[in-house]
Amino acid sequence: MNPASIRHMVIFDLKYPAGSPEAEKFLQDGYDALTAIPVVRHFEVHRQVSAKNDYDYGFSMEFDSQQDYDTYNAHENHVAFVEERWKTEVARFLEIDFKQIK
Incomplete structure (x- = not known):
């Protein structure tokens, strides 16, 4: 990871039981x-x-720059996934973005 890169992570729970077919479909659809x-x-x-954390799942990804991260946030795939799936199927989440300092 270069110093301009951003590591974006989100941990979350779904409204479905962990490991259920609905949860697995959400994870696969998010990936796709x-x-x-x-x-x-x-x-x-x-x-x-x-055991120190009670969230069920996580997505992580990297972006080469702030511009790429902004592009991702505005991209039609991201916007549609958030509006159509995330807002209706995620029970709670925590989002973290990091830049490397060493």
């Missing part, structure tokens, strides 16, 4: 929609396993 955005790098889907 968001990895189709050209500026998205290193997209990963995670299942949370720590």
Whole structure:
């Protein structure tokens, strides 16, 4: 990761039971929609396993620059996924964005 890059992460719970077919479909659909955005790098889907945290899932990805991150946020795939799926199927979430300092 270069110093201009941004690592974007979101941890979340769905309104469906963890591991359910509905949850798995949401994760796959998120992967498909968001990895189709050209500026998205290193997209990963995670299942949370720590006893120190009670969220179920996570998405993480990287952007080469703030401009790429802004492009992602405005991209039609991201906007549609948020409006049509995220807002209706996610119970709660925490979003974090990092830049490397060392």
